[in-house]
Amino acid sequence: MRLLLVEDDAPLAERLQATLAAAGYAVDRADNGQDALFLGRHEDYDLAVLDLGLPRLPGLEVLEHWRSEGRAMPVLILTARDSWRDKVEGLKAGADDYLAKPFHPEELLARLQALLRRAHGRAAPGIAARDFRLDEDMQRVIRPDGSTLELTGTEFRLLRYFMLNPGKPLSKTRLTEHVYDQDFDLDSNVIEVYVRRLREKLGQDAIETRRGQGYVFRG
Amino acid sequence: MRGSLERSLQWTLGILVLAVLLSLTAAGTWILLHGLEQFAASRLAHDAEALIAGIPAQGLEIERPLPPVYSQPFSGHYYLVRLGDGRAIRSRSLWDHPFEAANLAPGETRLDLHSGPQGQRLLLWQAGYERQGSAFTVAIAEDLNPLLRALARFLYLGIGLSLLGALILLAVQRWLLRRAFRQIDAVRTDVQRLTSGAITRLREDVPAEIRPLVGEMNLLIAAWRAHLERSRASLGNLAHALKSPLALILQLAGSEGHGAVREQAERMRTLVDRELKRARLAGGGAPARRFRAREDGEDLIATVNALYADKGLDIAANIHAPAHLPFDQEDMLELLGNLLDNAAKWARGCVRLSLDATETLHILVEDDGPGVEPAEAEILLSRGSRLDETTPGHGLGLAIVGDIVRLHGGELRFGRSESLGGLAVKVELPIPGAGR
Numbered sequence: 001m002r003l004l005l006v007e008d009d010a011p012l013a014e015r016l017q018a019t020l021a022a023a024g025y026a027v028d029r030a031d032n033g034q035d036a037l038f039l040g041r042h043e044d045y046d047l048a049v050l051d052l053g054l055p056r057l058p059g060l061e062v063l064e065h066w067r068s069e070g071r072a073m074p075v076l077i078l079t080a081r082d083s084w085r086d087k088v089e090g091l092k093a094g095a096d097d098y099l100a101k102p103f104h105p106e107e108l109l110a111r112l113q114a115l116l117r118r119a120h121g122r123a124a125p126g127i128a129a130r131d132f133r134l135d136e137d138m139q140r141v142i143r144p145d146g147s148t149l150e151l152t153g154t155e156f157r158l159l160r161y162f163m164l165n166p167g168k169p170l171s172k173t174r175l176t177e178h179v180y181d182q183d184f185d186l187d188s189n190v191i192e193v194y195v196r197r198l199r200e201k202l203g204q205d206a207i208e209t210r211r212g213q214g215y216v217f218r219g
Numbered sequence: 220m221r222g223s224l225e226r227s228l229q230w231t232l233g234i235l236v237l238a239v240l241l242s243l244t245a246a247g248t249w250i251l252l253h254g255l256e257q258f259a260a261s262r263l264a265h266d267a268e269a270l271i272a273g274i275p276a277q278g279l280e281i282e283r284p285l286p287p288v289y290s291q292p293f294s295g296h297y298y299l300v301r302l303g304d305g306r307a308i309r310s311r312s313l314w315d316h317p318f319e320a321a322n323l324a325p326g327e328t329r330l331d332l333h334s335g336p337q338g339q340r341l342l343l344w345q346a347g348y349e350r351q352g353s354a355f356t357v358a359i360a361e362d363l364n365p366l367l368r369a370l371a372r373f374l375y376l377g378i379g380l381s382l383l384g385a386l387i388l389l390a391v392q393r394w395l396l397r398r399a400f401r402q403i404d405a406v407r408t409d410v411q412r413l414t415s416g417a418i419t420r421l422r423e424d425v426p427a428e429i430r431p432l433v434g435e436m437n438l439l440i441a442a443w444r445a446h447l448e449r450s451r452a453s454l455g456n457l458a459h460a461l462k463s464p465l466a467l468i469l470q471l472a473g474s475e476g477h478g479a480v481r482e483q484a485e486r487m488r489t490l491v492d493r494e495l496k497r498a499r500l501a502g503g504g505a506p507a508r509r510f511r512a513r514e515d516g517e518d519l520i521a522t523v524n525a526l527y528a529d530k531g532l533d534i535a536a537n538i539h540a541p542a543h544l545p546f547d548q549e550d551m552l553e554l555l556g557n558l559l560d561n562a563a564k565w566a567r568g569c570v571r572l573s574l575d576a577t578e579t580l581h582i583l584v585e586d587d588g589p590g591v592e593p594a595e596a597e598i599l600l601s602r603g604s605r606l607d608e609t610t611p612g613h614g615l616g617l618a619i620v621g622d623i624v625r626l627h628g629g630e631l632r633f634g635r636s637e638s639l640g641g642l643a644v645k646v647e648l649p650i651p652g653a654g655r
Contacts, residue, residue: 009463015470080462081455082492083499084556085549088518091525098526102466102488114529 001116001161002026002178004048006036006062007078008055016049019105024139024157025112026181033057040066045073046119046161046178047112052079052090060093067094074115078108120164127163129219130206134163141201149201154179158194162207166219169210225396233389240381248374255366256342260330263344267359270298271348274308274355281308288312293336295362303353320358323347333360340364402426406433413440414545414651451499451549458495465491489615496619500550500626510551512540512574519555520572527563532570534563540576545651546627554623555582557616558644562586569639580629582646585636590643596633617644624648 003025007013010031017027028043030036033054040048040062048066052059063075074096079086082100090098096118097111113136117127127134132149133142139156141149151159157179162170172191179191195207195215208216266285273281288296292314300308301320309318316336323329328346335341341360348355402425409421420437423430465488472481520534544551555572562570565588573583624631629648636643 009467012463012467012470015467019470080458080460082458083455083496083549084519084522084552087526087556088515088522088552091522092518096525097528098522101462102469102484105470118528 001046001157001164002028002044002181003112004028004030004036004039004043004045006030006033006048006050006054006059008032008051008053016105016108019109020049020112021181023109023112024136024153024160026157026177026179028181031055033059033062037062037065040071040073041069044174044177047115048073048075049078049108049112050075050095052077052081052086060089063090063093063095074119076108076111076115078103116164127160129163129166129217130202132202134160136160151201154194155197155201158191159198159202162198162215162217163219166217169213169216171214175214225393225400228396229389229393232392233385236388237381237385240384241378244374244377244381247377248370251373252370255370256363259342259361259363259366260344263342263359263361264346266296266298267344267346267357270300270357270359271350274300274350285310293339295335295339295365296360297335297341298357298359301356301358303355318358318360320356321345323356325349325354332363335360335362338364340367399426403429410436417543417545419444454495454498458491461491462488493615493618496553497622500547500553500623508548509543510546510548511542512544512576513538513542515548515552516555516572516574519552519559522556523559523563523570526560530563530566531568532563532566533568534559534570534572536572536574538572538574540574540580544576544580546580546648550623550627554620554646555584557620558582558584558646561616562588562642562644565589565642567641571636571639576650578650580646580648580650582648583643585639585643586641587636587639588641590635590641591633620644620646 001024003020005013005017005020005027007016007029008031013029013031017029020027025047028039028045030039031054034056036050036054036059037057039045050059050063054062059077059079063077066075075094076097076099077090077095078099078101079090080101087098096115099108099111127136131144134140134156135142135148138148139153140151141159143149158175161175161178172189175191179194195209199207206218208218210216269285270281273284275281284290285298286296288294289298290311292312293316294312296310297313297318298308298310299313299318299320301322302308307320314336321329323345325347328344330342330344333341333343339362342363343358343360345356345358348357406421406425406429409418412418413421420440421433423433423437425433465484468484469481469488471477472484516536516538520536524532524534559570559572562584563586566586567588569587571583571585573581575581621631624646627648629646632645634643634645635641
């Protein structure tokens, strides 16, 4: 999952990036409104975490620009401004959720997961497909008999993206973008390696290869 | 409070006008009386001269007759000539009335009032003469009653006209005052509308006398508003400045297991939250921005729905209120927001908001959650007043609601919802300016 973190407080942003990365997100960071606007405009993010009090361009305006340009990714506003007026204005500007600072990291992660599920049209908590469920907190697969299947970080991120987009052909470039962050300059062939590993764990028919299109997860 | 300006002006001016008009009437009467007396005296002197010319050397008959009025009995015109040898010539009009004249030396004259027959009041003119060696005194009198009666009529007319004049003047003055005060009334209604938040400054097209006052008030209002905006802005900045480091502390403590640090950070977070929110409340007074019950209510419901999107709550509102209510928008957003948030937190599927503004603002927020026992409700309310004992985050919203209700002089009650079975929070706030 590719996530844009917009936060101007450097130590907090660094720490958050680490927390988010540990939870399996590919995190890009922006520390001002204009960079945030640019990244959100030109990159394809699954999620954005947006601070409101930003230098150069206020967070609310960034959000309004995104929305008016048709950028529809879920946006969570993470701000110190916790008055209800701010909340109302934030959600009117197009935010999907609002979390006031200071916050518990677990709450942020839970809300981000909920946003992702909603964005992919799943109301029920947890991601389930075929005959297993993905445990997002522990980053593992739970089988119907209760036994678990451990995943590496990259495997988890890749599988989650597959499971949130079942039946859709996903190109290697797209998968790379959503599994690794911006600074990660990687040959997209690495995706092949991870797809093979997932097939070994979940069954060969779980992920279908489509020549010229990429991969399709069979949900 | 001092009495009404209008009434005191009416009284002073009324009394003054009446006094002036009455003294004018009195002076007029006196001048007239004096003039008439002089006029009558000179006529008497002329008649006396005619009389003297007719006095015979012998006998008691006046040789040249005077006007007939001196012959009719008690006609009001009389004469008497007292000769040096003690004899007297009396006019026929005196009839049997005893009438004496003084014995005056020649050249001496006297004018005085004398009572006459049949209650007449006589102006008596007497003079001493000497002719051919013999001295005599002439007394000639005229009844003043007809003149006095005419004068009295004039006096009564004068008093009547004075009273009428005073009344007309008072009426005109009252009309003028009313007209002037109507412009002040405009200021008074403006102040009321300002209190209720319908306008944000007083109109300055007022009489020059009160323009400085209105101008000064506008300055004060502007300064107060700017001060409020500034403190809200600076508190927002302070919150921002404090919260990011706190968020970082929570992150660090959370992942590296510093339980005590985390606990202290939580306490700081609660303190900062509560105090900043408290300081931001406006309370009564002219609101900076007014609460729009319907729009704001719907915005809040949309917001709470989004914040609790996972629960798929059914939140509905029943709002009966005018477009704008004289409450500070921020305060009311905090009040309703916290109530709805709390209800949504505990609800299983359903939240209801009723808002009704007639003389008092009634707010009822219900949910179908577990609800609270009356004793628990007390604890919920007192939470936050003893910050060190609070469980972080929990119940803080309701404590803020309590603060807002107290600031606006309202009432807050907890109960069980009759229709939904969960918690029912009832808020009653007096609407500023509604009782006037």
